Amino acid sequence: MSKTRAALEQARGALAGNRPDLARACLTRSFDELVADVQAAAMAGDLASAAGDYRLANRFFDSVLTREPNLVGVRFNRAATARFLGELESAEKDYDAVIAVDPADSEAWLNRSHLRRQTSVRNHIAQIETALGGDHPAWQHRMRLLYALAKEREDLGHVAQAFAALDAATKLRRCHLDYDIDDDLAALAAIRSTFTSSTLASMGEGFSGAAPIFVLGLPRSGTTLVERILEAHPDVVSGGEMSAFARALEHCAKASGFRGGGKHALIPFSKTLDPVMLGEFYHALASAGRDPSLHIIDKLPLNYLYIGLIAKALPRARIVHVHKPPLAVGWGMFKTLFVQGYPFSYDQVELGRYIAAFHRLMDHWSRELPGRIHHVFYDDLVRDPTTGIRELVAACGLDWNEDCLSPHKGSTANTSHSAAQIREPIHTRGLSGWRDFAPYLEPMRKAMLAEGLVTE
Template sequence: MAGAGATIKQVLDAAEQAATAGDVARAVALYRQVLTKAPKHSKAKKALARLEKQGGTVGRAMTQADANVLVQVLNSGDFANAQRVARDMSAAFPNEPFVYNILGYASGMVGDQKAAIEAFKWAIKLNPNFVEAMSNYGSYLVQIERPNDAVPVLQKAIAKKPDYAEAHHNLGVAYFAMGQSDAALQHYDLALKYAPNYANALNSRGSLKTSRHDRVGAEADFRAALAIAPKDAGALANLAGVFAADGKSAEAVELLEQALVIDSKNTETLLQLAIIYNESGQSTQAIGVFERVLAIEPAHAQALRMMLDLVPLGDRGPLISQMETLFQAEQTAQIDKVHLGFALGHHFEKTGDYGKSYACLETANRLYRQDMPPLPETDDKKFARITKAFETDAFAALRDAADPTEVPVFILGMMRSGTSLVEQIIATHSDVFGAGELNAVTEMGKTLYDKGAKATAADGQGFTTAYLAELTRNAKGAARVVDKMPGNFFNVGLIKTLFPNAKIINTVRDPRDNCFSIYKNFFDTYAHQYAYDQVELARFANSYKQMMNRWDELFPDQIYHVSYEALVADQEGESRKLLDYLGLEWQDSVLEFHKTKRAVRTASVNQVRQKIYRSSVKSWQNYAPYLQDLYEGLDKKLWADAFVD
């Protein structure tokens, strides 16, 4: 059938075949389609004139009944059939942009990318003011990971119809995909200004707020979306994500089960449910849900990676065989090879096959790193910018806004340095609440960092009020509340300026073990780009150590440094020191930290549910032949006090 994706020759051939078969109406429609694309096409003009002389003007205009048939087929959800019907109608009514708009949508839904793009373009060419087609086309470009191309299309739609809510929403989605969250938020807000009951826009805005760690705002948007569309499975899952981040696992599970009643085969929702079960220490339930994912999609690499760690070593045979086959297959998607490589690397480490383990890890790291987009600011520039700000005393005015509270406890350091272990120990104490990894200091501090010396006491007051509200909103009056965000080592200067009585615990680990532990783990974010390259890892580790040394000079005796190796060697002795530093009385329960029933949302989720073990100390030595770039990049003098021989 000659549709939007057909060439002029193909349409011309189809027209000639129709004329030969005596289907004059169809032949006329097809010749008109050729002339719409190529108005001066002499062969088509002559053929059309000949048919019209023969009475071929029987072609009729499209009616509302025709349009209703097409819309009904589309709304049935049978997009393959909708594409077929739209193609037929595009042949019968070649000058109807409405038909091509639906053809574009249906083609996109069945994965026919070329036909979708050509149909949308043709709809817009036939009617340059067809803002709905522009909005749909822009949305589709975002879906196929071309947000940069989507933006001008959507901007054009809005220029023609400034109050078109859907185009604003789709433009917000495009900007969000490009990492421009401020622009995205602006257009989500405009979409809701023009259509206050636009559930999709509320859902999208809530997702943006979630990415900014504004869980209060996100929850409000998701609840508003569900008030409008109670059976929106996506909004239910998104709200569940907010609850899970707040440690409300039972509430999150309930919402996800509701979403699965609506859409039982949604693998993303199932994966989310499995992760929450795992974070809550319910490994049996987690495995069961991972198996549901794999029953729907047997090659789901992320599910395979996450489930493998929960399966006993002796029961992994069939699973490992499947994963190796997928890992080696040329047709396996690159991101899937990343998930599989990290999982297999961990597995072969446990079996003692370190060469095979490293080969898998190296492939996973290389594949993941090579396609990462550049960061808005390099790590080197970030270290330099923040260090300079406090060395020049740029934030002197903020001291007038300092809050004397002793509630906040910041656990920070390199990732994989033992921050989760320290938090789990401390949070087991009855007077402590573990708030988990909050990005609040970084997010809320952006304005202060941007203003620099122009930041006022009022700015500082706004920060302390907002941060304490976020930190303590689920703490139920706990005397100490832990913010375990490793990356807060960047923010020590800001923390000590605005919360001079806050406790700061820096976890330190042999950088060889620490960096290799980072290298062999998958982090679902592009923020830690240094993690996937040995040279970059060493440089980042050196910069971290230099920064912590500088904080010690600027804030002497105000940071407690705990050695990971000392903690695992003498759990009770080091735990007593930690509680003493926090001004808390000793409780024997902290020695049973692994039994604490609280959600853990880090890469260490499975480790902190075990008793302390020492096998991770000097584990880098098993891979020494493969870690020369890392070892040579570490500043031996700088790290002299942390090396464990």
């Protein structure tokens, strides 16, 4: 086996073993050998990206594109890593080049539209509308172009045209989903009825050797901003949107005799798990390759499903819930094309019902676990960042650090839907944007009204 192939296999093995740090070390150590071959360098760039080292990934991609500038797949990947790093102009140039060579790459169109706020003198609306007039057979292609058009129309204040494009895009996405909202709502209700204060008290205490910070809430609620604020602290490192707790839960359930049956069987079974085993296994997954002296941020929004188990398995964990007004967060989700998950977000009525059920669940956790959840109201945070950030830092058990006031200055990568916006200072610009679309959000509002979440 050649040195380059051996290095690639070693990096893949490290990633498969949940050791991205070892993958990064291997790729760095073998850099010169790997860049000598274009194909190996391209694969190494993908592996470095998967390991979370986007600067290393871009070094590999740069080496490829200097020799083979028309490899659009590599150029697309370099654009993505540049976006994660906040190098937005470089990302836009690469997306432009990808689209010029392959106009059918609708992901490039959509990602490019989200890189910046479009203006009347600098936008891609005419290009997108021309592309929509083509005859590409894939529904996904048309859907992404419609999302891109909606984003750019919204930036320019073209409310009716933006919503028309978005409405078409979401309907296209929803009709290709096999999803039952009632199944999800039943699961949320089952979590509430299973994890009562008496049940939680009977579970005993878990693993006290870790103090992670869980930042959670609905997507588009401001969790990324809170993550960046905390990540600016020298005693904190972010693990991003980790699936570590769900994986730990699955592992411990199987080890404890769970024989399957889906989430409706797992919910009641999970209250029988040993909280020490669950906490230890979570910590092993979350901390692998990271400095054990630092607090690790776990920013997976869906961790709101597991707050009861988190509180018992990790008694020193800090839990931060980020809020926005229901219609504001609903609008943010409705206009987002998620890579995976959140299938309820493509239909206004389903979205309204889910958000109401989410609020019932969070009210339940706050009632059953008094004092365990620190609530951050996004609107208050951005209107008075100094006060809100000081309260947040204290609630997470951290000493005060001035760097937390300037999260936009952070140089770490971010892969969320907010990867472009977080490079700006904290602002209030987007607080009322959803109100422009309020007349079009009546189905969502009425669904929330029927659930008692909003009033007339």
